[in-house]
Amino acid sequence: MKALCWTGVDELRVETVPDPRLLNAHDAIVKVGFSSACGSDLHVLSGYLPTMRPGDVLGHEFMGEVVEVGSAVTRRRVGERVVVCSFISCGHCWFCRNQLFSLCDNGNPNPAVSESLWGHAPGGCFGYSHALGGFAGSHADYIRVPYADQGMFSIPDEVDDLTALFASDAAPTGWMGAELGGVRPGDVVAIWGAGAVGQLAARAAALLGAAEVIVIDGLPERLDQAGRQIGAQLLDYRFTDVTAELQERTGGRGPDVCIEAVGMVAGRPSSLYDYDQFKQQRRPGIDRPLALREAIFNCRKGGSVFVLGVFGGVVDKFPMGAIMNKGLTLRSAQQHGHRYIPMLLERMARGELQTRHLATHVMPLAMAPQGYDLFKNRKDGCVRAVFQPGQ
Amino acid sequence: MKVSGFDAGLRSSGASTARALRRRLFRRSGTAEEFAPDFDMELEPDPFRWQTVTILAGPQQVAPDGRLPAPLTELAGLIETRLEPAPGGRGTQLSARTRPGSRPAPVTADSAPGKDPTGWKGVDPARQIRIALQHARQLIEVGEVLAVEPQPAGKRRRPARGLLVDLMTGDADQEGVV
Ligand SMILES: NC(=O)c1ccc[n+]([C@@H]2O[C@H](COP(=O)([O-])OP(=O)(O)OC[C@H]3O[C@@H](n4cnc5c(N)ncnc54)[C@H](O)[C@@H]3O)[C@@H](O)[C@H]2O)c1
Ligand SMILES: [Zn+2]
Ligand SMILES: [Zn+2]
Numbered sequence: 139m140k141a142l143c144w145t146g147v148d149e150l151r152v153e154t155v156p157d158p159r160l161l162n163a164h165d166a167i168v169k170v171g172f173s174s175a176c177g178s179d180l181h182v183l184s185g186y187l188p189t190m191r192p193g194d195v196l197g198h199e200f201m202g203e204v205v206e207v208g209s210a211v212t213r214r215r216v217g218e219r220v221v222v223c224s225f226i227s228c229g230h231c232w233f234c235r236n237q238l239f240s241l242c243d244n245g246n247p248n249p250a251v252s253e254s255l256w257g258h259a260p261g262g263c264f265g266y267s268h269a270l271g272g273f274a275g276s277h278a279d280y281i282r283v284p285y286a287d288q289g290m291f292s293i294p295d296e297v298d299d300l301t302a303l304f305a306s307d308a309a310p311t312g313w314m315g316a317e318l319g320g321v322r323p324g325d326v327v328a329i330w331g332a333g334a335v336g337q338l339a340a341r342a343a344a345l346l347g348a349a350e351v352i353v354i355d356g357l358p359e360r361l362d363q364a365g366r367q368i369g370a371q372l373l374d375y376r377f378t379d380v381t382a383e384l385q386e387r388t389g390g391r392g393p394d395v396c397i398e399a400v401g402m403v404a405g406r407p408s409s410l411y412d413y414d415q416f417k418q419q420r421r422p423g424i425d426r427p428l429a430l431r432e433a434i435f436n437c438r439k440g441g442s443v444f445v446l447g448v449f450g451g452v453v454d455k456f457p458m459g460a461i462m463n464k465g466l467t468l469r470s471a472q473q474h475g476h477r478y479i480p481m482l483l484e485r486m487a488r489g490e491l492q493t494r495h496l497a498t499h500v501m502p503l504a505m506a507p508q509g510y511d512l513f514k515n516r517k518d519g520c521v522r523a524v525f526q527p528g529q
Numbered sequence: 530m531k532v533s534g535f536d537a538g539l540r541s542s543g544a545s546t547a548r549a550l551r552r553r554l555f556r557r558s559g560t561a562e563e564f565a566p567d568f569d570m571e572l573e574p575d576p577f578r579w580q581t582v583t584i585l586a587g588p589q590q591v592a593p594d595g596r597l598p599a600p601l602t603e604l605a606g607l608i609e610t611r612l613e614p615a616p617g618g619r620g621t622q623l624s625a626r627t628r629p630g631s632r633p634a635p636v637t638a639d640s641a642p643g644k645d646p647t648g649w650k651g652v653d654p655a656r657q658i659r660i661a662l663q664h665a666r667q668l669i670e671v672g673e674v675l676a677v678e679p680q681p682a683g684k685r686r687r688p689a690r691g692l693l694v695d696l697m698t699g700d701a702d703q704e705g706v707v
Binding site: 139141143145146151153155156157158159161162163164191192193194195210228230231232235243244245247248249250262271272273274278282284285 | 582583585619620656659663666667670671672673674675676677679680681682683684685686
């Protein structure tokens with residue numbers, strides 16, 4: 139079959155690779171319908187998370203059709219249209235029983251890599267480096283899904299393929315940021331990043347009752363989507379002082395909940411940006427926490443900051459004093475999608491949650507390297523490049 | 530000598546390659562200043578340190594009538610094991626360590642797998658114990674050990690630098706990592 143492989147720093151190629159097969163009784167094979175590029179891919183693509191091997195198949199946000207199931211799969215059937223959570227969780231360990239699915243003890247067959255980096259290993263993720271299990275990804279004709287009963291969700295008839303695609307990753311990630319960030323009715327919520335994740339965090343905050351949702355970015359076409367499709371207030375950092383503006387808009391309090399949906403490749407001209415970029419380019423392992431610093435600095439006293447953006451190593455100039463003295467709560471996680479996906483699919487079916495607009499560039503898998511170029515370099519208004527292997 | 534939690538965790542994972550990977554990442558990241566004191570004090574891993582996993586199951590499920598799960602029985606003569614309840618309803622803590630006296634021949638770069646006269650199969654007993662414990666947990670909690678290979682992959686080229694992840698994932702003979 140064909141698959142998009144990472145071949146080196148900032149190098150991708152569509153190659154012919156062996157088909158996946160069932161390896162465990164709980165596995166299924168899915169024929170991929172749509173598979174999306176994600177902001178997280180940019181971190182591994184550029185070698186910031188230095189645990190990729192040339193030949194690794196990328197992709198972790200996908201939907202498709204079940205074509206084969208292992209003997210222990212009981213809930214899903216061949217022919218079913220499913221969306222699959224990006225994270226691989228067993229459903230039985232203490233972490234899964236406590237709904238911390240991305241931290242599953244049995245989802246990462248190579249825990250030594252991330253134990254050495256982070257003290258303990260998170261669960262596994264499709265197509266996302268050997269720190270997260272080394273599983274082949276979904277930018278391919280077919281993919282093997284371990285723990286299929288646990289990780290595959292049947293798509294309701296009312297929900298079309300492209301809408302359902304984002305129930306794999308962006309929608310549960312955004313929901314988690316708002317929910318675990320503690321958004322309550324009446325809150326003012328600020329979100330850094332108007333990518334798919336930031337937009338869906340904004341929608342989640344609104345659905346959880348936030349009185350005001352402010353989305354911050356510097357890309358006009360993304361802000362435009364956040365305004366029109368999500369109904370958020372907008373803050374374009376190119377034209378205004380983010381801190382002063384947030385102060386003014388929140389009566390001097392600062393947002394109750396700040397959600398960082400940018401990650402370690404944060405951009406934006408400033409002297410700290412130049413400093414961060416200089417360090418990051420010379421030395422992988424240093425993350426660029428520009429938006430994170432800003433979220434912490436601007437959060438109201440006693441408020442909460444949720445970090446959805448991916449970080450891999452250590453951050454520099456981290457404003458610990460603001461966290462301590464303002465009594466902030468800082469939380470973060472890889473998405474616990476299994477907790478939210480059924481609810482999100484229902485909301486999609488009821489028309490409460492729109493995601494199709496995020497798929498700005500849909501193309502055949504053969505064009506995936508060009509798709510990543512559009513996505514990475516923010517060309518042509520690209521919010522997400524989505525690949526369609528069958529085409 | 531002070532040992533930070535960060536380093537203590539690594540020691541129990543037993544792999545010096547793990548330390549090397551972390552050292553490389555953080556040294557090259559320019560945070561050596563912050564981490565240097567800990568690096569300099571890093572102890573050699575204690576070969577007789579207990580390694581432990583917590584399994585969400587009662588002791589009778591973990592070791593019915595005292596019979597250990599298969600991945601550990603394979604190491605039976607080489608290790609000591611211990612079972613104790615985990616606090617707060619978290620199940621059972623299963624621990625294992627190299628049996629004093631079964632210490633393998635000193636590991637060198639060219640130690641051949643399977644050639645150790647003491648019966649250890651690999652070059653790193655601590656790592657074998659760790660994997661056996663993790664597999665035992667999977668067998669008890671899920672019923673099978675999650676496999677990852679063979680799976681689809683493109684051409685595996687050896688990159689210019691770095692083999693650390695390969696060493697840690699057991700693929701040292703094949704390909705590299707950037
Ligand atoms: N926690 C999880 O499980 C999880 C899941 C998916 C994605 N993520 C992470 O969430 C983040 C967002 O994902 P995405 O797919 O939307 O990524 P994306 O790259 O499409 O979007 C990031 C957005 O942040 C904006 N941005 C950059 N610097 C900024 C700054 N200083 N202030 C405000 N905005 C800034 C960019 O212009 C861009 O629109 C990424 O870091 C990704 O890795 C995490
Ligand atoms: Zn993602
Ligand atoms: Zn689990």
